[in-house]
Amino acid sequence: MTTKDIYVAIIGAGTAGLSARSEVAKVTDSYRVFDPGPLGTTCARTGCMPSKAFLQSAHDYHRREAFGALGLDGAKDVQAIGSAVLAQTRELRDDLAGGVVDGMESWQATHLVKETAAFTADGTLRAGDAVFRPRATVIATGTRPVVPEKWRDALGDRLLTTETFFDMPDLPARIAVIGLGPVGLELGQALARLGVHVTGFDPSPMQGGISDPLLQEHLEESIGREMQIVQANADLSLASDGSVTVSWEDGEISVDRVLVAIGRKPNTDTLKLDCAGVMLSDAGHPDLPPGQLNVPGTSVYFAGDVSGGPALLHEAADEGRVAGFYAARMKDATFSRRVPLRIVFSDPQISSAGETFETLQEEGDSIAMGSASFSSAGRARLARDSGGVVRIYAEKATARLRGAAMIAPAAEHLGHLLAFAICNRAQLQDLLRMPFYHPTHEEVLRRAIRAALAECQVEQEALEGTRCHDTPVDAPADKTT
């Protein structure tokens, strides 16, 4: 067996790995990408793509409840066909995943090794029958859903994860969703909207990843109307009639299927990274300094959620490109992470930008908060939307925007706007100088910004920056009638 010297080995052809490859290929052809398949990225195969296709059907179906108020007849004749919803989800998923694979065509034959790769005792990388000696390695093997072994053993195919959920031939009548982070919340609400009886379980009040109590309250109220939410740890067992028994401190229910969405664990167990000088934590994560993607003193780079970060495409793509860029140059991969942006595609949507209520707690009184409700706002009423609430966090001393969180219609867009503002170190006054068109959800954002600004210790501008400051203004005229 000959050993081939290469500049860069990229293990994993997901979003991070493919992004790394694109940077590596700009400077050298001496690289290989290792992936045993199935190809097509987590995003396209089991993540964003199928979930958003599925959610779209659910949210469109739910919309019929506004038909009467809008002057449209026939809402009761609209039916969601579970098998058809799942079939179209798979069709779109396969098409999008196929597109990813098509994008690999120019280099696949020469640079893709369709094998599982692992380090060996002598520091080489073995993949099937081939052995490589890479100068640098990018680990981009991603993660997989966490499922307690005893649940998997007891429940068999009654237990679903995002890996299997979209392959169901039809929707079950009753489902329990274990874990109400973004994935559990999105799919749980969608299932409920499609007519499935859904019970969601999570011991934490941070459903959808929200730490602000004002938003938690609103979330419980709005999404809690559609699915039952139990704030507890659940246990699962198989009942004699073939159903699944979900039990918790205060109760017990029977369901047909269980979706387990309690987190993901890194695909690092078979890599034998210790042979490359990299020690992993018990959870399987490398110990990376903040803002660095390679283990100090090694040329092993990590990109994507494998290293413990969020399973978000845009961050995985960033990390992949940064890791690839530096791996090709054998330099430490330091980088500035973008301003955090999180979106949950529930309805109303949830989003947060920048710092969170939780991370700002330690700054206590120095943070101004302003909130506004979407419920009675013009646009939400016109659109027959379900309302929502937004909260803005800013520095009292400077009025600089630090973060924001919301449950709101169009939260994905408002979140992008605020993320850009934070990214540009904007003060609240800067935001108030922009135009706010009528009637839009952005107008509600403005109310929250004004409320936060009112708490700040900065001079409040008259007329929000539209006044031309070249013109001198006297003291106000006296108050006489």
Place this chain on the structure above:
Amino acid sequence: MTTKDIYVAIIGAGTAGLSARSEVAKVTDSYRVFDPGPLGTTCARTGCMPSKAFLQSAHDYHRREAFGALGLDGAKDVQAIGSAVLAQTRELRDDLAGGVVDGMESWQATHLVKETAAFTADGTLRAGDAVFRPRATVIATGTRPVVPEKWRDALGDRLLTTETFFDMPDLPARIAVIGLGPVGLELGQALARLGVHVTGFDPSPMQGGISDPLLQEHLEESIGREMQIVQANADLSLASDGSVTVSWEDGEISVDRVLVAIGRKPNTDTLKLDCAGVMLSDAGHPDLPPGQLNVPGTSVYFAGDVSGGPALLHEAADEGRVAGFYAARMKDATFSRRVPLRIVFSDPQISSAGETFETLQEEGDSIAMGSASFSSAGRARLARDSGGVVRIYAEKATARLRGAAMIAPAAEHLGHLLAFAICNRAQLQDLLRMPFYHPTHEEVLRRAIRAALAECQVEQEALEGTRCHDTPVDAPADKTT
């Protein structure tokens, strides 16, 4: 008849007048607002509010065409009931207009004069039996739809404007829309979606106010699928069978109703402004210097679309507040207008921010343009959206964002983001440093930004700002396999 001296007279209790009042009332109680009614602002009574309520029904109804692809049955059983759509539109309109009137309660009894006001030869202001001598006057009388006299005479109530449109008891079978600016385009498309046979007429290719030929092309293609668009001047006459004949250079059609949306004219004809030293143009507009709201040398201030600006609530509110602020202080009302933002609530929506293709023409080659299509983008495909296109305008020399225009899903939100960026004098690179979540329409915007940046004469950053510039980077490794 006694003459009452007051500090400020505000003529018109619409958006601009009410905004002026709020600023005036902060410094003096010596003011009056004159309005013969009906009260409730153009926005709430005949503008944004009823039109958006009407559009919501149309767009929701249209959405049924995606049901099959989404796994939802029964689309063919959904019916738009024209009379019900109009009834809910009026209900929401009346409720929102009522809310405006309720907001006037605290000062209405003491400060509102429900009469038409006009200046007299001696410079006083007469309103019914009362006479006032204001130190300053804010003219906020708004505009009304332009309708050629001969059309009105010939067609009677077959001719509609936004003043009468929403009071129709039911939808006509066939309608001609004369004028395809934002109003004509929005209502024309909505009517078509609700099952009315619509033919739209406009001699200009700038439908929806769009000057960029790339967007014009897309608009014709997308909205032209739903309603017939004739690029010509139309003439109207009453046929013997009671229908309306619409004739133009190349043809003639019969319709049941005509919506005339060819512009608005200022309500200045009965004010006798010459008595206050203000000369008006033939079109009825005052001659105001750029960025100033009072006629130089006079204490007559103009706020809102009466002075010839766009009929947009947020600009009317700005002008009202600025005019009121300075009228109360007897100072020249100079101000910095916000970055322009225009939104048409068609589907796809149309929006533009900052400068336009038209205004940038004179800068010729110094402007970089980058565009991107929404058609094949992940999110548009997942949402079964109808696609769209966005174009970004930037300064080649500096990569500073100057403007943008788009026909796109969520264009209202992307427009706000870009308006904020322009407002903050952002460069394209600043925008590329923000997070772009997946899958969102913002990702398409990023493609257009990148395309524009590629045309700029600035250094292209590796890794779009995520690379930490503290780390030195050698020249790329050599290209060896």
